[in-house]
Every structure is written in structure tokens, then in C-alpha cells.
Amino acid sequence: MKYLFDNLSEIEKKLRSIRGILLMFDFDGTLSPLASTPQQAKFPNNIKNLISKCSKFFPVVIISGRSLKDIKIKVGLKNLIYAGNHGLEWQIGNKKDYFVVTKEAFQSYLVIKNEFKKIKRFFPGILIEDKKLTLAIHYRKLDQKFVVKFKKKAESIIKLFNKINNLQVLRDKKTIEFRPNFDWNKGKFALYIFQYFENKFKHKILPIYFGDSATDEDVFKILPSGLTIKVGYSKISQAIYYLNNPSQVALFMQWLLLKTAKDK
Secondary structure, three states, rough: OEEEHHHHHHHHHHHOOOOEEEEOOEEHHHHHHHOOOOOHHHOOHHHHHHHHOOOOOOOEEEEOOHHHHHHHHHHOOOOOOOEEHHHHHEEEEEEEEOOOOOOOHHHHHHHHHHHHHHHHHHOOEEEEEEEEOOOOEEEEOOOOOHHHHHHHHHHHHHHHHOOOOEEEEOOOOOOOEEEEEOOOOOHHHHHHHHHHHHHOOOOOOEEEEEEEOOHHHHHHEEEEEEEEEEEEOOOOOOOOOOEEEEEHHHHHHHHHHHHHHHHO
């Protein structure tokens, strides 16, 4: 990965070669600093204002692991496209759509949820987040002395479902997430929305995606011809560039707005 601000000349060259931009963002850890719980996450006003300004020049898409309802409330801006549950549900304009989760997957969620409820009193600080289409167990607030024991217990619960092929398990940033076993993720949704706008505009556009977590790697892999930017350096990420934190994401948006205004 290359540091984005050391390579702005490359970015300018790409911008000159296309006629439009598609801006896509993860939310937690990308636009909002990571918080102990999803409810505590704050959307900085300066970044919110920049997102609003960007949406006047080009399409802006938020692709989050949160539920669609939750991410819309957290961001609180109109004229954006929202995708929740890693792209399993989305809203484009006034139209909402989603993947139908099988009864078997829902039943598995219920059993897993109940299993974690049983152990919750032994591990104060864990949070069970039921997002309807997915289920997440957060343990950022768990006392460090309990983490190893909790992870062992969590893996024993996961093993109950190893032979069931209707769920995927994702472990990332002190979160264990259970998702339906669909061939669909943030990357597939990002490609879908990219193709949607190219067909709509009838010309080539440059997709730009910012993300910080393992789920965002699905986008980095599927959009190699775009600008893929990881928030937080990683030796194993497939993103082309990196920035250090959400504040630097804001700085790049400011730079992009200045370039856009200059070229108008």
C-alpha cells in the first residue's frame, strides 16, 4: 500500500482520464472513529458536512455492516445511497431492496443468540447486536482478563454450526459476526452500484472506496481499477492506498472538492 497524500499526482492523473466519480465509504472506523459500542459511535460534524458537499458533485454511497435503518439514522443525510448489513439491504432514492434470508438461517441466528445470552452474565461487557439479516457479538468493552476465556467459549458455540452450511462467520476488530451464506458482500454491492451509475451516466466513472476492516477487503479485491483506500495501514490489505484515520479521510475529501471546483 502507498500513502495516499504522497501520491496525489497519480490521483490527479486518474481524475483527468475520466468524466465522473463515484464515492463510496464504510462508516465505523472510516467516517466515524471506532467506539466501544455501535451506539456510542459519533459522526463528526466536519466529516458530515464534507459528505453533504460531495453529494452535490457526485454520487455518494455508504456501505456499512450496520442495519440499513441504523446507518441511515447515524449518517442522517438525504441524497445518499445507503447499504446496510454489508450490502444485504439497500436504498437507492426511494426504492429499498434486500436479500431474503432463509428460515434455516434465521433459526440458526436464534439458537446462536440464545447461546450467547446464556454466557453473557459470565462476560460483562459483551454486546449482542441483532441486525435481523445478520447477528454480531461485540466484545470491545469486555475486561481484557476475560477475553481469552470468552473467545474459547465463543469458538465452542461456533463449532455447533460448523456442519451447517447456511451461515458465514466473520471475526474482526473484537466482533464475531454471523451472516447468511450468500455469495454477496460489500464488494459485490460496490460493483453493482458502480455498474448502475456507469449505465445511468453512459460514460466511464472512477469508483473511490474507503474502508478500514476485513469486510472492506471484499471491495478492495473487486475494484482494482478504482481508487481503493484503507483507513489504517496494513501489510496484507489489497487496497492500493492508505490513510491513517477518519480525519485524513476528511482532508482528502477537501482536496477532492477543491479539484472538482477548479475543473468546473
